[in-house]
């Protein structure tokens with residue numbers, strides 16, 4: 001268009017390499033193509049500018065393109081509008097009017113399109129339809145391209161089974177203080193890109209800040225909070241918005257720092273293996289290299305923790321017992337008061353009444369003692385096991401971890417003797433509660449030591465040779481099983 005217009009106004013095109021204005025947004029005048037023209041005019045490299053269509057030149061508020069027009073013409077430059085076939089001069093009121101009119105028309109059209117677009121985006125959001133590429137971890141309900149138009153058949157989002165668990169873990173790792181680089185490296189193994197490229201830190205940051213994972217679809221001011229299934233619960237999403245790079249040693253696994261490989265006594269690391277969270281032994285030279293599914297070990301250990309807690313609370317005072325005791329005190333108080341109002345007249349009756357009153361007062365005093373004792377132990381009883389059990393699912397990961405760490409020294413995990421996935425979890429673990437673990441186990445340095453235990457606490461026998469790990473050179477350390485049959489002696493913090 002510009003090529004055709006150039007000769008009609010007696011000009012030639014001198015800068016064909018000018019940045020094309022075809023795909024630029026006309027809503028602003030701060031653009032590379034405009035800047036280039038202004039610089040070239042200033043440097044005397046061109047005599048003017050040819051604009052193909054006014055709506056390409058500007059859809060910004062009228063004063064902005066007009067300021068450019070005046071700047072160019074004031075410097076003696078030509079301002080040619082090809083579609084109008086005019087070289088508009090600053091002293092030509094007719095040309096200027098046409099330019100203003102044309103620019104304003106382009107602006108009106110632009111504003112209308114913008115409004116329509118906002119409207120359709122609003123509709124899309126209300127319908128829960130996502131726009132653009134589905135975020136990592138999601139896929140479209142139906143990604144079939146729509147015929148004869150852009151977009152797909154159904155752009156609502158559903159979790160992508162392969163990557164949804166990765167997203168969840170990514171947020172947990174971020175919340176636990178991983179750096180962007182650590183997260184990107186982790187994604188390289190947890191969810192390698194199909195093209196073999198590495199994950200960029202900026203991509204990780206984009207994922208963490210993306211509210212789509214909360215179930216939201218959002219375009220500008222349009223928000224629908226429950227558009228699709230969230231991959232990340234709001235508390236976790238908020239925690240993941242923390243400053244990156246704050247390292248915490250315990251990571252995002254419930255039992256990190258507590259789980260130890262029975263083959264070497266060293267900490268097992270939380271890790272993702274084929275999309276499943278596991279604790280694994282990574283100790284060089286360990287012959288057992290135990291590994292166990294996180295969900296299995298977490299559940300079994302938590303269960304044993306509650307069993308243990310239960311055993312401490314056999315004598316636990318319940319609210320009902322306390323209420324019953326209060327009732328007894330009230331009843332006996334009433335009895336004493338009733339006897340006190342009786343004034344016997346016969347000598348025999350006086351003696352009998354006196355005895356009854358003394359007995360009633362003694363009974364009341366004893367009941368009061370019992371009540372005070374119960375109230376005292378109720379107050380010093382620590383958490384009610386049933387209440388804690390009921391609360392457990394709603395506690396955060398770190399709250400649960402803190403509670404477990406207060407009660408448990410270590411959890412030893414030995415190699416599975418079967419091939420099945422953790423069918424024998426109960427036989428494979430030994431929970432060492434507070435004060436039960438030996439110092440050599442807890443300090444975790446020095447030579448590799450393998451640990452063994454018998455399932456029967458009464459018969460202490462070396463295990464069969466073929467089940468031994470660690471080899472003949474490793475000293476075998478025996479830890480005995482301490483279950484619910486123990487007294488509350490070793491319970492920490494109980495008065």
Ligand SMILES: [Zn+2]
Pocket residue numbers: 261262263264265266281282283286287288289290
């Ligand atoms: Zn090991």
